[in-house]
Amino acid sequence: MEALPNDWVALAALVFMLGVKHGFDADHLATIDGLTRFNLRHGAPVARACGILFSLGHGTVVIAIALAVSTLARRWQVPGWLEASGAWISIGFLVALGVINLRAVLTTRHDEVVQPVGLKGRWLGRLQHASHPLAVAAVGALFALSFDTVSQAALFAAAGAQYGGWGHALALGLLFTLGMLVMDGINGLWISRLIRRTDQMALVASRVMSLAVSGTSLLVAAFGVMRQLLPAVDAWSDGKELAFGLSVVCVIAGSFFLALRLTRVPAVAAARPMRFVE
Structure with missing residues (x-):
């Protein structure tokens, strides 16, 4: 979990980038993938909008948490252990998600599309078969009820409240949601495009x-561990949160644009029929 800058503009920019990075979370990608595939198979018009709806539901809870924390900020201080605990929990999730998605790339058959793998989605059961817009948004809202999301929202809301109360916390919540909305929305559109492809480029794009x-x-988990265990690294990174956030966003954006470009290449018949794992 990134330390938050003291300057309002830098804080707002960082929170937006945190939203983008949060939208790139493997749990988000995997759940949006499942929702999009289910709705495409059943011809539901909501299929292409699953990423946007999921993000709106998720963001609604984040904004509610931000408003609640900012309202209580004058009478309640965010406990010091919350940041450290949230950081280690986030690191644990990042390592687990990184390992299982790397394993998915290495073990998926060469003629199958690699699907992102999440942890939280396994607990939702039939909720991943939602086809009504409100139901898809509700799935996103349920995803926000986790320690890492709640602690992150509480920290940036408390920081925002120092600048003038609930209005600043609300603005940060909206910026976080906007960043997440951009990433999850693009992801939903990309998945719907990928599913319609039946050639080698779709296989490559999914692996990218x-x-x-x-x-x-x-990489983010490794850097987080170094910050927690090595005071010199923590001191060196102090004040560079915005630059680090921008670097992660650039990597994410570059990966998405490359994958999108690959799926826009004119379809070429594959040597073997491509398979999608249900």
């Missing part, structure tokens, strides 16, 4: 995205 997910997760 899965490797980007696993690589980014593991």
Whole structure:
């Protein structure tokens, strides 16, 4: 979990980037993938909008948490252990997600599309078969009820409240949601395009995205461990949160644009029929 800068503009920019990075979370990608595939198979018009709807539901809870924390900020201080605990929990999730998505790339058959793998989605059961817009948004809202999301929202809301109360916390919540909305929305559109492809480029594009997910997760986790264990690294990184966030966003954006470009290449018949794992 990134330390938050003291300057308002830098804080707002960082929170937006945190939203983008949060939208790139493998759990988000895997669940949006499942929702999109289910709705495409059943011809539901909501299929292409699953990423946007999921993000709106998720963001609604984040904004509610931000408003609640900002309202209580004058009478309640965010406990010091929350940041450290949240950091280690985030690191644990990142390592797990990085490893299982890397394993998915290495073990998926060469004629199958690699699907992103998440942890939280396994607990949702039939909720991943939602086809009504409100139901898809509700799945996103349920995803926000986790310690890493709640702790992150509480920390940036408390920081925002120092600048003038609930209005600043609300603005940060909206910026976080906007960043997440951009990433999850693009992801939903990309998945719907990928599913319609039946050639080698779709296979390559799916591997590009899965490797980007696993690589980014593991690198961010490794840097987080170094910050927690090595005071020199923590001191060196102090004040560079915005630059680090921008670097992660650039890697994410580059991976998405490469994958999107691959799926826009004119379809070429594959040597073997491509398979999608249900």
